[in-house]
Amino acid sequence: MGRGLKFRHGVHPPDSKDLTAQVRIRRMPFPDEVVLPLKQHAGNPARLLVRVGDRVERGDKLAEADGVISAPVHASAAGTVASVSLWPHPDGSFAPAVRIAVEPYSAQVPRPRIIPDWHGLTAGELVDAVRTAGVVGLGGAAFPTHVKLSPPQGAKLDVLIINGCECEPYLTTDHRTMAEYPERVQLGIRIMMRCLGVNRAMIGIERNKPDAIEALRRTLPSDLAVTVHPLTVKYPQGAEKMLIDALLARRVPSGKLPMDVGVVVQNVASVATIAEVFETGLPLIERIVTVTGGGVKKPSNLIVPVGTKLRDLLAACGGLTDDARGIIFGGPMMGIALANVNAPVLKGTTGVVVLSEAECRPPESYPCIRCGHCLDACPVFLNPQLLGSLARSGRYLEMEQHHLGDCMLCGCCSYVCPSNIPLSQLFQAAKAAVKRQKAAA
Amino acid sequence: MSTAPLIVSASPHLGSPDSTPTIMWSVVGSLVPVVAAAIFFFGPSAALVILAAVAGAMGTEWAFGPPHALQDGSAAITGLLLGLILPAGIPLWMAFVGGAFGIAFGKLVFGGLGQNVFNPALLGRAFLQAAFPVAMTTWPLRGGSQAWWSLAGDNLALPFMSARETDALTGATPLGLFKFEATPTETWSLMLGATGGSLGETSGLLILACGGYLALRNYLNWRIPVSIFATVALVAGGLHLVDAGRYPGPLFMLFSGGLIIGAMYMATDVVTSPVTNLGCWLFGFGIGLLVVIIRVWGGLAEGVMYAILLMNALVPFINRATQPTVFGTVNQRGRT
Numbered sequence: 001m002g003r004g005l006k007f008r009h010g011v012h013p014p015d016s017k018d019l020t021a022q023v024r025i026r027r028m029p030f031p032d033e034v035v036l037p038l039k040q041h042a043g044n045p046a047r048l049l050v051r052v053g054d055r056v057e058r059g060d061k062l063a064e065a066d067g068v069i070s071a072p073v074h075a076s077a078a079g080t081v082a083s084v085s086l087w088p089h090p091d092g093s094f095a096p097a098v099r100i101a102v103e104p105y106s107a108q109v110p111r112p113r114i115i116p117d118w119h120g121l122t123a124g125e126l127v128d129a130v131r132t133a134g135v136v137g138l139g140g141a142a143f144p145t146h147v148k149l150s151p152p153q154g155a156k157l158d159v160l161i162i163n164g165c166e167c168e169p170y171l172t173t174d175h176r177t178m179a180e181y182p183e184r185v186q187l188g189i190r191i192m193m194r195c196l197g198v199n200r201a202m203i204g205i206e207r208n209k210p211d212a213i214e215a216l217r218r219t220l221p222s223d224l225a226v227t228v229h230p231l232t233v234k235y236p237q238g239a240e241k242m243l244i245d246a247l248l249a250r251r252v253p254s255g256k257l258p259m260d261v262g263v264v265v266q267n268v269a270s271v272a273t274i275a276e277v278f279e280t281g282l283p284l285i286e287r288i289v290t291v292t293g294g295g296v297k298k299p300s301n302l303i304v305p306v307g308t309k310l311r312d313l314l315a316a317c318g319g320l321t322d323d324a325r326g327i328i329f330g331g332p333m334m335g336i337a338l339a340n341v342n343a344p345v346l347k348g349t350t351g352v353v354v355l356s357e358a359e360c361r362p363p364e365s366y367p368c369i370r371c372g373h374c375l376d377a378c379p380v381f382l383n384p385q386l387l388g389s390l391a392r393s394g395r396y397l398e399m400e401q402h403h404l405g406d407c408m409l410c411g412c413c414s415y416v417c418p419s420n421i422p423l424s425q426l427f428q429a430a431k432a433a434v435k436r437q438k439a440a441a
Numbered sequence: 442m443s444t445a446p447l448i449v450s451a452s453p454h455l456g457s458p459d460s461t462p463t464i465m466w467s468v469v470g471s472l473v474p475v476v477a478a479a480i481f482f483f484g485p486s487a488a489l490v491i492l493a494a495v496a497g498a499m500g501t502e503w504a505f506g507p508p509h510a511l512q513d514g515s516a517a518i519t520g521l522l523l524g525l526i527l528p529a530g531i532p533l534w535m536a537f538v539g540g541a542f543g544i545a546f547g548k549l550v551f552g553g554l555g556q557n558v559f560n561p562a563l564l565g566r567a568f569l570q571a572a573f574p575v576a577m578t579t580w581p582l583r584g585g586s587q588a589w590w591s592l593a594g595d596n597l598a599l600p601f602m603s604a605r606e607t608d609a610l611t612g613a614t615p616l617g618l619f620k621f622e623a624t625p626t627e628t629w630s631l632m633l634g635a636t637g638g639s640l641g642e643t644s645g646l647l648i649l650a651c652g653g654y655l656a657l658r659n660y661l662n663w664r665i666p667v668s669i670f671a672t673v674a675l676v677a678g679g680l681h682l683v684d685a686g687r688y689p690g691p692l693f694m695l696f697s698g699g700l701i702i703g704a705m706y707m708a709t710d711v712v713t714s715p716v717t718n719l720g721c722w723l724f725g726f727g728i729g730l731l732v733v734i735i736r737v738w739g740g741l742a743e744g745v746m747y748a749i750l751l752m753n754a755l756v757p758f759i760n761r762a763t764q765p766t767v768f769g770t771v772n773q774r775g776r777t
Binding site (some may be wrong): 169254 | 445446447448449450451452453454455456457459460461462463464513515553554555556659662711712714715716717718721760764765766767768769770
């Protein structure tokens with residue numbers, strides 16, 4: 001297919017998507033309680049609006065956006081606010097969260113509401129509707145979508161890129177969304193194009209999802225310039241900078257945003273959610289989650305109320321096998337390993353991967369043998385070997401000069417390292433240390 | 442649900458199946474045919490010399506190295522490679538000392554695996570060359586009145602007591618023949634290995650095949666041997682065109698001496714070669730150039746060992762000069 005459909009470097013982990021790639025999405029039953037952290041997005045945590053004992057219906061607002069880069073949080077099930085307290089968060093910390101005891105006999109019907117008709121709305125009104133619905137990026141980073149949809153004055157945008165790569169192994173959330181709801185994705189693209197004022201959209205999908213490519217090609221609108229582009233299967237194809245390079249051969253300069261090369265990238269599940277806001281009028285209170293891995297008895301793609309605790313989610317998938325050893329929120333390359341099954345599903349939770357003993361990375365580590373495999377893997381052409389040795393001796397500011405800031409913690413270097421050196425962990429720690437040093441200075 | 446604890450570690454949670462021990466032991470495995478060829482050409486002496494060098498290297502690593510260091514296989518490689526670049530008739534105690542020296546002073550003093558500047562096997566050989574020049578340049582030949590199973594040269598000599606055996610059949614290497622006696626050797630004998638020389642440097646095609654297997658598995662950087670061979674072929678070819686009588690042809694240069702085993706197994710030692718691909722091209726170019734210079738104009742018949750050791754010393758500078766250009770930045774030449 002020639003140039004333009006892949007990026008340089010990257011790695012090829014086994015994609016392991018067979019477990020759920022052809023499993024239809026099903027709706028999980030409502031759990032007994034849901035826990036909604038106030039911080040489920042990049043930016044400021046939301047401001048609490050409810051009190052303990054309040055009765056809430058499904059879709060009611062629990063907390064309001066605090067500032068521009070923030071998003072409201074809505075009740076994902078009808079019930080009573082049981083507590084507002086610190087609760088295990090999927091990032092490993094304890095964070096303020098609203099716990100709702102779900103009404104067991106409720107029909108879970110949301111309050112009557114006006115569904116906005118997108119045909120008649122201006123770009124600003126569309127963005128407003130997305131903001132009040134609490135939509136954030138569903139690809140993992142959970143950046144508030146309305147911020148992305150309102151580019152600053154003077155920004156010259158020409159292309160909207162829809163990210164359907166799903167390059168993380170195991171996950172099939174985006175895959176199933178595209179295969180089962182292609183019309184919804186197309187509606188979302190139409191609305192986004194109107195918001196951004198661009199007249200060209202490109203959908204990038206890795207070639208290992210032929211049914212998704214086919215479904216989106218079949219539903220392409222005839223009146224808009226939307227195209228579907230199959231991409232090489234390679235991790236991290238779905239990283240914004242890699243995707244833009246692959247599709248348009250434009251390189252986002254170091255330290256800049258996709259907007260600086262005229263592009264907005266949006267994950268395909270978020271696009272579908274935008275469309276859903278205008279289909280149902282409901283805010284973002286449920287999402288599609290892949291629960292998979294060798295440690296799950298019944299790997300599934302589920303529609304899950306946001307705030308469902310991990311234990312309820314795993315129970316809905318038949319529970320864990322005897323050799324389950326690692327529970328990962330998100331994909332296995334960038335996700336977070338958790339030991340607390342009370343942590344809830346967030347708006348940005350793409351999946352839960354339970355690895356069996358055989359699938360986990362072995363614990364043994366060896367000295368660096370300077371093989372250079374990490375340099376060949378790094379998609380942003382860093383020298384992880386050098387950065388790793390600097391990190392080990394605590395020379396964080398020197399790492400800055402070697403472009404630590406460009407590292408996106410994709411984990412390719414750690415993945416290929418034959419000595420199993422936790423490079424991306426070292427870089428994450430170094431980034432935090434640099435931030436602290438700068439704040440102190 | 443089981444009671445075994447869950448693993449909570451940082452991402453990524455998957456790892457490539459190629460671990461450092463896998464790579465190291467694969468290198469050892471890939472050398473098995475080369476060792477077999479050495480035994481075929483030089484008889485049981487070959488096995489004894491290689492075993493002595495391996496024992497010296499692994500024993501030293503075991504005695505002075507970090508705990509469990511033998512499991513990673515790097516000491517076994519050092520011993521094996523050193524054994525393969527020794528003459529068949531060398532006293533076994535010398536081979537043992539060479540292995541021990543290579544590990545102790547070529548690797549452990551720097552801090553063990555991954556820290557050394559010079560290839561330990563070559564350092565061991567350089568030490569032997571300096572300490573025992575006669576034993577290191579006496580090349581037994583097979584055939585003649587000797588049976589295949591008889592030991593070559595002074596294998597069993599006691600330390601510092603070696604008395605030369607008078608009737609051993611020895612001969613010069615093809616490079617020595619060419620340089621000092623102006624006698625060329627058939628290219629086919631060079632490729633297959635029926636010549637004088639060190640144990641493992643005589644069967645060029647076999648070493649190429651074994652190294653090629655490692656390159657396919659991405660266990661060695663193919664750019665280094667390709668760069669070395671190309672440089673040697675081009676430079677030697679150019680000289681040969683100028684004066685075919687004085688300068689040997691490129692095929693002779695490629696298949697004689699230790700060039701092939703040096704390029705495939707010594708120069709590609711991951712620890713002592715550059716980490717960048719561009720650096721690997723430069724590194725190979727430097728080695729190729731030095732090999733031709735030493736062979737053609739130097740006082741020695743063979744220069745692969747010193748060429749690699751010299752370029753090993755330059756690796757930190759090569760690494761610094763060939764840092765990759767970070768995505769989305771502009772390098773000094775103005776290219777992205």
